[in-house]
């Protein structure tokens with residue numbers, strides 16, 4: 001029996017700072033309906049898919065800042081997305097800014113949830129590799145304040161039994177770190193959802209790379225992560241010019257061989273769809289990348305490895 005999950009990578013065009021949840025959720029539902037009409041099982045949305053990518057600015061108004069975070073998932077307008085997904089019997093993963101903790105001790109995370117075809121949350125991930133900085137850089141055309149607005153995720157890299165296989169999630173900058181894929185693969189991940197908000201230029205931190213190099217590195221890390229860990233990787237971008245910031249796009253679905261099997265063509269809201277056969281992970285997982293058989297962490301010298 002094959003285990004095919006038909007996946008839609010749901011790229012989003014820019015989300016304006018003044019766009020409210022109702023408007024964004026309407027866009028998400030339009031993509032959800034397209035995916036359902038195309039027979040998809042799972043829709044993957046980008047990182048922080050409900051609002052503009054506010055870490056690009058110093059937000060001085062505390063009310064505005066708080067408005068970017070979800071206190072529960074789902075709540076308010078976002079409930080409509082969950083209800084529509086359950087009606088259409090289609091699952092999704094969704095990135096969002098999460099407000100957890102208590103009123104006295106609030107905690108902020110850059111999170112994603114995996115939602116089943118019944119509209120229930122299967123699991124959550126909180127972004128571990130937060131890029132950027134925690135202080136304002138007035139000399140930059142835009143900021144990257146993830147270290148100011150979020151704390152490092154505290155859930156590890158969990159995997160979930162879902163959609164007939166083993167699924168994991170990671171978020172944006174996580175994709176550049178081999179540990180991300182490896183820790184998920186060590187737990188058997190067969191499909192990894194990955195939403196991202198990547199500017200074409202990263203002020204102060206991209207060490208003079210050209211847009212072409214940055215696009216190359218975007219696909220390079222996802223393709224290497226898929227191949228070296230025998231897993232599908234579904235990388236989903238925010239695209240276009242968002243509040244003056246040019247986003248990278250490059251949404252793609254990568255097979256366990258490292259090959260891109262579907263990608264978007266525009267800089268707007270668009271689906272890239274592929275039939276992801278989870279059994280296509282087996283040759284790699286039982287062959288060259290049989291991690292239990294061929295890895296040698298006990299010989300890695302001083303490196304302390306998670307087992």
Ligand code: CDV
Pocket residue numbers: 047131132144171172173174176196197198199202
């Ligand atoms: N949202 C991100 O994590 N963005 C980073 C940028 C800032 C380099 C990324 O790795 O794509």
